[in-house]
Amino acid sequence: MSADDFVWLVTQAVFVAVFLDVSVKAVRQPRQASIDIALFFGAILAVIAISDIERLTGIAANLQTVSYVALSALPYLALRITDDLAAQQPWLMRLASGVLTVLIVAAVLVPQPWPLWFQLLPVLWFVIIGGHVTLEFLRRADRTSGVTARRMRAAAVGSALVGLVFVLAVVGVMLPVTTVAVSVLNRVLALAAGIAYFLAFAPPSVLRRAWQEPELRAFLGRAASLPRLPDIAAIRKELEAGAAAATGATAASIGLWDARRERLVYVTHSGELFESESPSLIGNRAFNEQRRLFSGNAARDDPDNAEVYRSREVGTVLAAPISAGDKRIGVLTVYASRAPIFADDDLRLVQLLADQAAVILESRALIDEASRxxxxxxxxxxxxxxxxxxxxxxxxxxxxxxxxxxxxxxxxxxxxxxxxxxxxxxxxxxxxxRLKSLVGDFLDAARAERGNLLGRLERVDLVGLVRESADRLSTTRHPVRVEADDPVIGQFAADRVRQVVDNLIENAIKYSPDGGEVVARVRTDAAEGHIEVSDAGIGIPADDLAHLFDRFHRGTNVDDRRFQGLGLGLYICRAIVEDHGGRISAESTVGVGSTFRVALPLEPAEPATAEVDRAAPEPAEPAVEGPVVMAPDPAPRAADA
Amino acid sequence: MHEGAHAGNAPDGAILVVDDDEAILDIVSDVLRLEGYPVETAIDGEAALEAVERRRPLLVLLDMRMPRLDGWGFANALRERGIRLPILVMTAARDAAGWADEIGAQGYLAKPFDVAQLVEAVRSQAG
CATH class of the missing domain: 1.20.5 (Single alpha-helices involved in coiled-coils or other helix-helix interfaces)
Incomplete structure (x- = not known):
């Protein structure tokens, strides 16, 4: 046997092997795609078998018609496989079936022997369609990833090679003398095409796993960091993106079981939560039955949601339950536009990803529990x-x-x-x-924790309010001077703002043991009223400045015998200012003096009582100016809200 | 009722009362003076150390939470200087007994205490 013959034998063996494999699949899972693939390889084998019979027996006659019909069917079947993966233009499908019909009718009607151009018609037609199919497979491969993408590429290579084989066959016929070189080359190419199709449509499991590995590895590599993401929504998003990438699907969605309300909660692609109790929803079914499910025709298998599938162009749905032991966490659903011929591999992969998602979500639940x-x-x-x-x-x-x-x-x-x-x-x-004022502070602090310190807001002139406090607290030893121009009018809780101003002026006096002027400035910009109280007193060390507005704090260098209490004064001031939607900060240099700054929005951000949720404080804006500046750290106040 | 009981044989040293609350200093020294004890006062640990250096007291009534130098700091400073003095911790904190143990004090007075408890505690240490 010559090398030429050997190559040809191996090629035939490969095509037979692929045909057997895809036929078994078509019988086990009689889906459109698997049937089309089996027919395609059946047609190839028919062409090969007839050419062998001709070669060995020299009988041509009626077999030539069968061969002609099989050859003509090849481009149509190849196009159908592509259509199964991704919808082709309807006119192209109609054209292909029309051409096929014409060729079959012609093969029966045109008397033999056929002229050369007639013999070459199906070959030319195949070259045109083969080129289109090759490009289609390549385009699909680019849009997916993992096993699917690699199998699409193999299918593209196979289709291109088959096309080339036909082109060379035509060239061989055209040439005056049949060269051995062209014949050998052609058989080698046919073998390569067979191998490519084998990899595309019946790859051994070792290869499938190897092809899955890079995407899986990428997904698992990120998995360890996922439980630490800020919230469940972020984790869910990452898991969905990872699952879609690893399977090569267009989208993936995770439904999480809400045990209290006994239903699965999904997130739509626009980010809204959406619940469905629809028993036919494939994700719900996979969750209820606790097994992985595949639907190659989502609209048919889940009629309740058929409209949604059609509008989103979803054809195939794969779903796997996310569970940790007996604990049912949710379900992972993967969507693709068309039924992939590779459903079995992908279903196993989706289950693997769902299991990984279970580990990640369980870790997150434990982290949440620990922080609670x-x-x-x-x-x-x-x-x-x-x-x-x-x-x-x-x-x-x-x-x-x-x-x-x-x-x-x-x-x-x-x-x-x-x-x-x-x-x-x-x-x-x-x-x-002293006891009375302490009890008052404790009650204020408790109100501050609950966020109902303010009460009713009214129209108040800050300048008038500050002048009144200054007049009341001013002494010869500690004169309080007010710097202000026009009235600063806004909506405030007057008694509470007065409490803040009094507290700041009293502190300024208290911490100026050698006497000295206290200056209160009031001004406004478009949106806020600003109050500043400055003294030339002992100042506040940087360590204390950091905790000045916290609940339990008293200065370490305080040498004033009259200073009593938990140091709740500034904490309460901060609560009053923040509940108005404002800010308070302090700047100080030891031995030089301190300046306290309050900014209050003239109109309340929220209507009526302006209650503030202490559990979610606004991040404090770091005020960087002057020697040492400190804005209150919201954490201690929020910790036990 | 014990007024003047020790007036005749007053010991050398005074009772040193240390507290950052001036009102407490006033009333405690008032009661002890009426009991016949010489009394000195200090507003925090630093001032107390200065007082100890000037004249060794017979007994220290020591508040714990004070600015500048607190009760623990004061007790440490005494130990570092090798000065051994009987101390009664006088605190409003919940764990007065524990704090007294921590600094190796002879006893404690938990605020609020009454006149009898104050006098009894001082007498047990200062005679």
Whole structure:
């Protein structure tokens, strides 16, 4: 046997193997695509078999008609396979079936022997359609990825090679003498085409796995970082994108089980949540039956949603449940425009991705649970700290008050006629007032936590308000000067803003032990009223500045005997300002003085009471100016809301 | 009722009362003076250290949470200088006993305390 013959034998063996494989598939899963593929290889084998019979027996006669018909059917079948993967223009399909009909009728009617041009007609037709099919496979390959893309490319190569074989066959016939070289080349090309088709339509599982690997590897490589994404929505989005890329599908969607409401919740491609209890929805079915499902005709298998599939051009749906042990988490659904001939591989892959999604979502659930526990513990700890600090602050004045009262009582029992000691009465009243103001602060702090500190907003002139506070608090030792021009009028909770202004001026006085002027400035821009209170006092060290507006804080260099309490004053100021939608910040240099700045929007952002959700504070804008500047850190206030 | 009980044989040192609350300093020293003890006061740990350096007190009544130098800092400074003094922790915090243990104090007075508790505690240490 010559090398030429051997190549030809191997080629035939390859085509037979591919034909058997695709035929078995077509019988097991009689889908349009698998039947078309089996017919295509049947037609190729028929052409080969007839040429062999002719060559070996020399009988041509009637077999030539069969061969002619099989050859004519090849371009049509190739086009149909392409159409199964991605819809072709209807006119092209009609043209192809029309040409096929004409050729078959001609083969029966035209008397033999046929002229050469007539013999070459199906070959030329195949070359034209083969070129188109090759380009179509390549275009589809570019739009998908993974196994599907690689199999599409193999199909494109196979189609191109078959086309080339026909071209060379024509060239061979045209040439005056048949050259051995052309014949050998042609058989080698036919073998290569056979191998390419084998890889495209019946690849061994080893190869399929190898082809899947890069996409899977990319997906799994990202998987470890997914549970740390900011929220479930982001994780879901990444998983969907990863699943679509790894399967080469046009889109993927994850439905998550809402246990409380007992339904699956999906996200539409525009990002809206969407629930469906439709029992025919393929994702819902895969979830309910806890098994992977394939539908090659989504509109038929899920009639309830047929319109949606048609409008989105979805033909094929693959769905696999996402479960961790007995826990049902959700379902992964992958959509493609046309039934891929490769459904089985992809279904296994989709299940693998769904399992990976289960691991990622479970990790995320554990992370969330851990941070919830942590937040609860933190909230409990903060409440304990607050109670403990509050009790601490109440006990000192209480001790003084009780000791003075007791001493007074003793004085009265030992000398009933003596007048009551006035200094003890003064001390009792003073300590009683201290207790009262502490209790007021605690209540304000509790209201601040709940975000209902403000009450009703009214029309207030900030300039008038600041002047009134300045007049009331000004002393000869600590004169308070107001710098302002026109009235600054807006909607504010007047008593609360006055509380802030008083607190800032009192602090300025308190921390200027050597006396000195306090300056309050009021001005406005289009949207906000600004109040600034400056002193030339002891200043605030940078360490303290960072925590100035936190709930439990008192300066470390505070040397003032009158300074009492948890340091709730500035915390409450911050709550009042933020609940107005404003900002408060401080700038200070030790030994030089401090400036506190308040910005309040003239109109409330929200209508009526302007309640603020403490659980989601706006990020504090870092005010970088002057020596040391600090804006309040929202975290401590939000922690136990 | 014990007024003047120790007036005749007053010990060398005074009772040093340390607290950042001036009202507490006033009333505690008031009660102790009436009991016949000489009293000195300090507004924080730093001032207390200065007082100790000037004249060794008989006993220290020590608040713990104070600005500048707190109770722990004061006790440490004493230890570093090799000064051993009886201390009674005087605090409004919940864990007065624990804090007293931490700094190796002889006892504690948890705020709020009454006159009898104050006098009894001081007498047990200062006689």
């Amino acid at each position: 526990v942590q937040a609860r513990e933190e909230a409990t700890r903060l409440k304990d700290d607050f109670l403990s600090a509050a009790a601490h602050d109440l006990r000192s004045p209480l001790t003084t008050l009780l000791l003075h009262a007791e001493m007074m009582k003793r004085g009265i029992s030992s000398r009933p006629d003596a007048p009551p000691e006035e200094r003890r009465i003064d001390a009792i009243v003073r300590e009683g007032n």
